[in-house]
Amino acid sequence: MIMHPGVKLRHLRAFAAIADEGSLSAVARAQGITQPALSRTLAELEDLIGLPLFSRENRRLVLTQQGAVFRRHVHRALQALDAGAAALRPGNSAGVIRVGILPTAATRLFPLVALRLREIAPELLLKIETGPHTYLVRLLRDGQIDLMVGRMPDAGEMAGLAFQHLYEEEVVLVARAGHPLADLSPRDLLRQVPVVLPPETAIIRRPVNEYLAALNLIGLRPAFETAALAIGRGILAASDAVWFISRGVIGAELDRGDLVEIPTGVRFLSGAVGLTYRQSGAPVPGLDLLMQLAQDGAAPHG
Structure with missing residues (x-):
């Protein structure tokens, strides 16, 4: 099925934000618009798609099965568009993602993820660092890499970091x-x-x-x-x-x-094998897309 031509970028950005927050009111406040206006945007998208994307559960909006599938593709599309826009700015280095790969992810998982990212967003440059666990954790804390892929750090190393489980x-x-x-x-x-x-x-x-x-x-x-x-x-x-x-x-x-x-x-x-990243700091264009591709690539392990 081809996307309805009436679907606009504003629809997709609104949907992605609501999917992340699970709340119309929180997204409306963050974007400086009224909740009814945001609700209309979501209703328009669901009408154009022809499927319900959310269900209401205890005052929260929860993705339907179709909505969860749509979210993965929307996030990829938005990340690719943002990365493309960043690549057009002369001298801009935001199209670089620096990743540290531990041995457990270096031979099978990450090469396929890297190639998939290249297909979707060829303007992004992956700078890949390898090395022992303690070395990569130090690079991550120092801001010299944006993401570490491999075994979950020990609890004592997790201050200021977050871990997303893959398998x-x-x-x-x-x-x-x-x-x-x-x-x-x-x-x-x-x-x-x-x-x-x-x-x-x-x-x-x-x-x-x-x-x-x-x-x-x-x-x-x-x-x-x-x-x-x-x-x-x-x-x-x-x-x-x-x-x-x-x-x-x-x-x-x-x-x-x-x-x-x-x-x-x-x-x-x-x-646990997964993605370790800093909890705070400036957004890295393309990083969310890379993390989503890693989730997709790890699915066969689950």
Whole structure:
């Protein structure tokens, strides 16, 4: 179905604001217009669309199923338009989004999100930084990146930051295909082969340490520490070492059969993956669009 030609930009901006706030009165006050005028704009949009976009629940406007779908597309469209307008201003640097990517999101999730953003808003430049968790959190706090994608920071690191959950992801124990001791129990295996652990600065190191403690291996000394795919994959391919790493880092290797998973039998080796951003600061054109695309791209993980 083609959009009705009577739908104007003012209709879409009003709808997006109401969807975000859930209140006509709050949006009317923020925009300096009367509530009846805003209500008429919403009614016009629903008439032109031919579908109800909100239902009323306890004095709040709640998106209908159709409204929720429409909201995702409206937000993308508005972000793309704003980014395009910003790109037309000479010398303007607002068309840049600076993102920090942790290893768990670097191989599968974010490359697809970045390519999708390029399709929708090619005028936006993504500047991508990688590195350990503590390093990226510091960049985020200092305003040197606008968004961090990966594991949720610890509670003590969240002051002034917000986290948007995307999906849960396991930390897995992996070895090369054909490993001669792959059938052993994890405890016996870890006692006999070199072990690669995530760095102490990695957010996944703590649950791995807890798992080792549960196996009475708290004093186990790793042979190597890394969360880098190229390094870990190379070590495993050339030895009998095993590696604790987020599934997202080595998902393609598991799918191809280059690496195999050693079942740990526990559930606490998992954690939230999502988007971490500052709670305050100047808006970054295109950032909301990027975050929405990340949500869409993470949906298959849910």
